[in-house]
Amino acid sequence: MSQVSVEINNQRFDVQSDSSWAQVIADHLGNSLDTSSILAVEVGDHRYDLMATVIPNASAKTLTFADEGGLDTFRHSSAHLMAQAVLRLFPDAKPTIGPVVEEGFYYDFGAQPFTPEDLQRIEAEMAKIVAENLPIRRIELPKEQALAQFADNPFKVEMIQELEEGTISAYQQGDFIDLCRGPHVPSTSFIKAFKLTKVAGAYWRGDINRPQLQRIYGISFPTAEELDDYLAKLQAAKERDHRRLGQEMDLFSFHEEGTGFPFWHAKGMVLKNTVVDYWRQVHHKYGYTEIQTPQILNQVLWQMSGHWDHYQKNMYFTNIDDTPHAVKPMNCPGGLLVYKAKMHSYREFPLRVAELGLVHRHELSGVLHGLFRVRAFTQDDAHIFCTPEQVKDEVVNVIRQVFEIYETFGFSDVHVELSTRPEKSIGSDEIWQIAEAGLQNALESQDISYQLNPGDGAFYGPKIDFHIRDCMGRSWQCGTIQVDFSMPERFKATYEAADGTRKTPVMIHRAILGSLERFIGILIEHYGGKFPLWLNPNQVKVVPVSDKFLDWAQTVTDALAKAGIRADLDSRKENLGRKIRDAQLQQYGYQLVIGGREAESGSVSVRLRSGEDLGAMPLDEFVNRVVTEVANRTL
RNA sequence: GCUGGCGUAGCUCAAUCGGCAGAGCACCUGAUUUGUAAUCAGGGGGUUGGGGGUUCGAUUCCCUUCGCCAGCUCCA
Numbered sequence: 001m002s003q004v005s006v007e008i009n010n011q012r013f014d015v016q017s018d019s020s021w022a023q024v025i026a027d028h029l030g031n032s033l034d035t036s037s038i039l040a041v042e043v044g045d046h047r048y049d050l051m052a053t054v055i056p057n058a059s060a061k062t063l064t065f066a067d068e069g070g071l072d073t074f075r076h077s078s079a080h081l082m083a084q085a086v087l088r089l090f091p092d093a094k095p096t097i098g099p100v101v102e103e104g105f106y107y108d109f110g111a112q113p114f115t116p117e118d119l120q121r122i123e124a125e126m127a128k129i130v131a132e133n134l135p136i137r138r139i140e141l142p143k144e145q146a147l148a149q150f151a152d153n154p155f156k157v158e159m160i161q162e163l164e165e166g167t168i169s170a171y172q173q174g175d176f177i178d179l180c181r182g183p184h185v186p187s188t189s190f191i192k193a194f195k196l197t198k199v200a201g202a203y204w205r206g207d208i209n210r211p212q213l214q215r216i217y218g219i220s221f222p223t224a225e226e227l228d229d230y231l232a233k234l235q236a237a238k239e240r241d242h243r244r245l246g247q248e249m250d251l252f253s254f255h256e257e258g259t260g261f262p263f264w265h266a267k268g269m270v271l272k273n274t275v276v277d278y279w280r281q282v283h284h285k286y287g288y289t290e291i292q293t294p295q296i297l298n299q300v301l302w303q304m305s306g307h308w309d310h311y312q313k314n315m316y317f318t319n320i321d322d323t324p325h326a327v328k329p330m331n332c333p334g335g336l337l338v339y340k341a342k343m344h345s346y347r348e349f350p351l352r353v354a355e356l357g358l359v360h361r362h363e364l365s366g367v368l369h370g371l372f373r374v375r376a377f378t379q380d381d382a383h384i385f386c387t388p389e390q391v392k393d394e395v396v397n398v399i400r401q402v403f404e405i406y407e408t409f410g411f412s413d414v415h416v417e418l419s420t421r422p423e424k425s426i427g428s429d430e431i432w433q434i435a436e437a438g439l440q441n442a443l444e445s446q447d448i449s450y451q452l453n454p455g456d457g458a459f460y461g462p463k464i465d466f467h468i469r470d471c472m473g474r475s476w477q478c479g480t481i482q483v484d485f486s487m488p489e490r491f492k493a494t495y496e497a498a499d500g501t502r503k504t505p506v507m508i509h510r511a512i513l514g515s516l517e518r519f520i521g522i523l524i525e526h527y528g529g530k531f532p533l534w535l536n537p538n539q540v541k542v543v544p545v546s547d548k549f550l551d552w553a554q555t556v557t558d559a560l561a562k563a564g565i566r567a568d569l570d571s572r573k574e575n576l577g578r579k580i581r582d583a584q585l586q587q588y589g590y591q592l593v594i595g596g597r598e599a600e601s602g603s604v605s606v607r608l609r610s611g612e613d614l615g616a617m618p619l620d621e622f623v624n625r626v627v628t629e630v631a632n633r634t635l
Numbered sequence: 636g637c638u639g640g641c642g643u644a645g646c647u648c649a650a651u652c653g654g655c656a657g658a659g660c661a662c663c664u665g666a667u668u669u670g671u672a673a674u675c676a677g678g679g680g681g682u683u684g685g686g687g688g689u690u691c692g693a694u695u696c697c698c699u700u701c702g703c704c705a706g707c708u709c710c711a
Contacts, residue, residue, distance in 0.1 A: 097710055106709090113639080159711055169711085179711045200706030201638025208707090212638060215706070247646080256684080256702050364636050366707080546668040573668075581672035595670055607671055 004056035008041070009033075015054060022050040022186065025062065037222065038062045039190065040073040040183045047073065049138055049183040065222050075100040077136065077185045078194055078220035079107045084176035085125035086216070089118075095178060096155040096204065096213055104219030108202055110155055114214050119196040122216070126194060133189040134174040138182055140167045150179060155204065193227035194220035237472055242524035243370040249529055249587065251537070252371070260368045260375030262517055270537035270566065271520055276356065278408065278633070279380060279513070286401045288352040288382060293334025295358065299324040304490060305333040314361045331357035331381045332484075332509060336491040339385060344495040349505070350386035350394050356516070357381050371521030378516040384508040385488075385495070388431060391438035392445075394508055395464070395481055399446055402466055402479045402512050409523065410532065410635045413469035416448055419456035426459060427485040435483040435506070436462045460486035466512075470526040478514040478522075483507075530609065533589045533626065534633045540567040540626065541583035542604075545576050545595035552599035556592060556619055563623050565630065584609065590626065 004017045006024060013028050021041045029035060041048050041060040047069050048060075063070035079098035082105075086093050090112050098107035114122075141149065143160065146168040150156035156179050160168060171180045173188055185191070196218040204210040221227045238244075246252045251268035254261070264272060283290065296318065302308045307315065307329065316327040328334060335355060344351070360376045367373050384394050406414055418439055421432050439462055443450050450464070457463055466479030484507040487493075494502040513519040523535070533539055540560055544553040553569055560567035568588075570579045576593070583591045593605040597616065604622050606614040617625075 099709060099711090101709055106706095115639080156711080163711075181711055198705060199639065202707050203637080205710075206708065208637070212707095214638080217706080254703090259702070365702095366636065366638095366705095368703095543671085545670050548668065575667090575669045575674060576671060577669085578673055579671090584672055591671075593671060597670090605671080611672085613671065 004054065006054045006056065007059040009060075009062055017054070017056065019054050020051050021048065021054055021060065024054060025050070029062075033062070037064045039064060039070045039185050042067075042069050047183045049136075050186050051135075052138065052183070072100045073183050073185060074190070074222065075105040075220060076180075077188075078191050078218060079105040080136075080171065080173065080176070080178055080180070080184065081126050081129055081188055081191050081194070082122065082196065082216060082218055083107050083109075083178060084129055084173060085122045086112075087176060088125055088129075089121055090114075094153045094155055097159075098178075101217075104197065104217060106215050106217045108204070108213040108215045110153075110204070110211060110213050112214055114199045114216060119199065119216065123194070123196050126191075129174070129188050130191055131189075132174065133187055135187050136171055136173045136184045138184075139170045139172055139177070141170065142166075143168055146170065146179065149177065190222075191220055192222055193224045194218055195227060195231065233472075237525075240472070240525045240528040241370075242372075242521040245524050245529045246370070246521075249537075251524070254370075259365065260363065260373075262371060262374055262376070267537040268520075271523075271531075271535060272516060274535055275513070275516065275520065275523075279356075279405070282401060282405055283354050283382075286352070286397060288354040290354045290356070291335070291338050292355060293328070293331060293338060293357065295360075296320070296325050296327050297334060299326050301333050301337075302326045305336075305487065306490065307333070314363070316360050316362060327360045328357070329359050329361045331355050331359065331379060332383060332487055332507070333491070335381075335383045336487060336493055336507075339383075339493050340491065344385070344505070346387065346495055346497050346503075349495065350384050350390050352382060352384050352394075354380075354382040371517045371524075374515075374517055377518065380511050380513045380516060382510050384510065385493075385505040386508065387497075387503075388434045388438075388506050391435055391483060391506060391508065392442050395439055395442035396445060398481050398508070398510050398512075399442060399448065399464075405512050406466075406468055406479075408633055409535075410526065411468040411470070415467040415469065415475060416443065416450035417453055417456075417465045417467070418443060418450050418462070419453040419458075419465070420462050421457055422455045422459060424459055425457070427461070431485055431506075432462070435485070439464055439481070439483065458482055458484075460484045468522070470522060471528075472525070476518075476522050478519060479512045480510065480514070482509045484509055529587050531587070531589075532633070532635045534630045536587065536589050537566065538568070538583075538586050538588045539565055539630070540590045540592060541579075541586075541588040542567060542569045542592045542594060543576065543579045543583060544569075544571070545593065547571065547573060549594050549596065549599050552602075553594040556594060556604055559619060559623060560626070563627050565623070565626050580607070584611075590622075592622070 002017045003014050005012060005014050008024060013024060015024050025035050025038060040050060040063045042063050043055060043058045043060045063073065065071055065074055083095045083098055086109060093112035094110035096108040096110055098105065143165055146160050147157060150160060159179060169180060169182060170177050171182060171184050196216055198217045200215045202213050202215040204213055219230060249267060250265050251271060252265055253263045255263060311329060315329050318325050335353060356378050358376060358378050363373060363375055386394050403414065420436050461483035463480060463482040465477055467475045467477045469475050488504050488507045493505060495505050497503045542553050542557045544550055550571060557567045557569040580591055587609060589609050591607040593607060598604055603616045603618050605616045606622060
């Protein structure tokens with residue numbers, strides 16, 4: 001047997017040419033590395049099974065669960081494990097594909113419905129297969145033979161037929177064989193901890209016209225601890241669910257009578273109005289005016305804007321005096337009518353016009369989701385009319401504003417994407433060039449790192465998108481800046497240039513929060529209902545020890561209200577512990593205990609939401625404290 | 636929209652095989668006058684999402700409709 005030279009993790013070894021990677025690792029790296037955590041190896045951008053024979057002169061890197069390649073291998077082997085269990089219990093199920101996804105893995109099966117109860121049986125069978133410690137072997141066979149092997153599975157046959165001629169690989173563990181590119185872990189015993197999380201319908205190849213399959217989702221980890229951590233995280237996210245907190249905190253509700261339309265309750269309106277008050281203040285500072293355009297407008301307008309052709313299926317229609325009208329799904333056409341209400345000069349530019357526009361969009365019933373996906377929402381929209389040369393400075397202005405606003409709400413991790421001209425687009429090369437350069441220069445002048453998405457822009461212009469990351473690490477696209485050459489043209493919007501000619505302005509559409517409703521949903525989950533004081537609908541609860549002290553408690557409440565603080569008096573005939581508990585559950589930022597000592601000295605005893613007791617302080621001092629905290633928007 | 640699951644008091648959830656629909660919280664009344672996360676006692680509250688069917692009898696079984704939940708880009 002000849003010797004070959006291979007390199008693993010930058011160490012070179014001379015080994016038998018028929019050695020497997022696993023052997024080499026065990027023989028040579030066993031002392032220096034936890035070999036049991038190695039799942040596969042990577043050579044260049046190809047991954048190989050540990051059991052595969054070494055490639056002479058190759059430079060390999062070992063992969064563990066911490067590497068993307070290792071994680072993929074592990075989760076994909078988990079999908080195979082699940083498919084084997086499914087076939088043992090449901091021999092008629094037809095496995096199709098079983099890829100790794102961000103949240104674990106799934107496997108789609110044809111011709112077999114599953115109930116949630118089946119998942120437990122499948123999990124139990126998976127545990128058995130793990131205990132059986134079945135070796136996972138790669139098999140290579142000619143296409144003809146592969147077709148014969150999978151002849152009873154039309155999905156696999158279709159996939160094999162689409163593959164190029166030559167050898168086709170499959171993996172076998174015990175009685176189960178699956179078509180697969182690999183790699184896989186060496187044995188079923190590697191999959192130590194797993195959980196099947198949900199069943200769902202999915203179409204073969206994502207195509208609504210093709211057969212419906214049953215999908216089972218699962219997640220897996222090398223250790224039980226990691227699985228437990230993951231499940232605990234899921235549970236924590238569930239407890240922060242804005243739909244649940246919205247009900248518990250009496251912020252908003254949904255009703256059958258208006259599917260997808262949020263009803264804002266008094267406490268929710270406080271939240272919403274607080275956001276809007278702040279938003280107006282910042283917009284004033286950044287040189288915006290504010291307008292409001294109607295909810296329902298003549299259909300002709302929507303034909304002119306192009307929405308009739310491109311957005312009709314998402315719009316609501318109605319008649320007024322036998323004339324067709326539409327409920328606005330966007331604010332821009334209305335905004336353009338306002339622009340066109342008078343003559344404009346280049347001297348007015350840039351013209352920054354904001355609108356908190358309530359828009360209605362028909363979303364598919366299946367995608368509605370609390371405040372995150374609704375059919376009516378308030379956009380914090382604005383349209384900036386300017387010359388192509390002004391685009392860059394305007395974008396800089398918006399970018400600064402975006403970061404300032406996110407920062408105030410406690411979002412400091414912002415991800416930016418720039419999308420450029422798609423293949424199908426309108427507008428001259430020259431104007432695209434100016435606009436794209438404007439956006440890019442704006443970002444670079446502010447030292448903002450961004451991801452470039454070539455060809456992902458809108459057909460009418462390039463755009464910048466802003467994503468914020470919440471405390472659970474989830475990313476939300478909120479802000480957007482879109483340069484538009486099309487709409488002003490369609491509406492024949494003009495301005496008088498310095499040379500006396502009529503020109504078409506560039507229109508920049510932008511939103512920062514995106515949808516107010518969705519943004520508030522994000523805030524609720526980000527803070528888990530524990531809002532910073534300035535946002536909190538429940539700022540101060542005044543809690544008398546008994547109703548003997550109601551007089552001073554009322555005086556305290558009034559003084560706070562006069563200072564603009566949201567203070568509520570708990571005048572119930574309950575004991576103190578009960579009143580504290582209720583205030584706590586309602587997430588009041590401060591609870592003021594009022595008893596004989598306080599009444600006598602004109603003070604308040606201050607308890608924080610955290611449970612911390614600040615002791616007694618004079619009423620004036622407390623009022624100052626909370627007024628300052630609110631004014632500073634302390635997080 | 637499609638697939639699957641779910642729908643019982645304001646909320647969270649029980650109700651055996653088809654046999655008188657229940658609990659806790661909340662609410663109301665009374666007692667308790669309370670010092671930092673649940674005082675005690677009593678009371679009211681339901682067309683079991685809506686409509687239809689099977690049955691002597693339906694929360695339970697069937698059909699239909701509405702709503703809610705999850706998934707529906709991830710390519711062997």
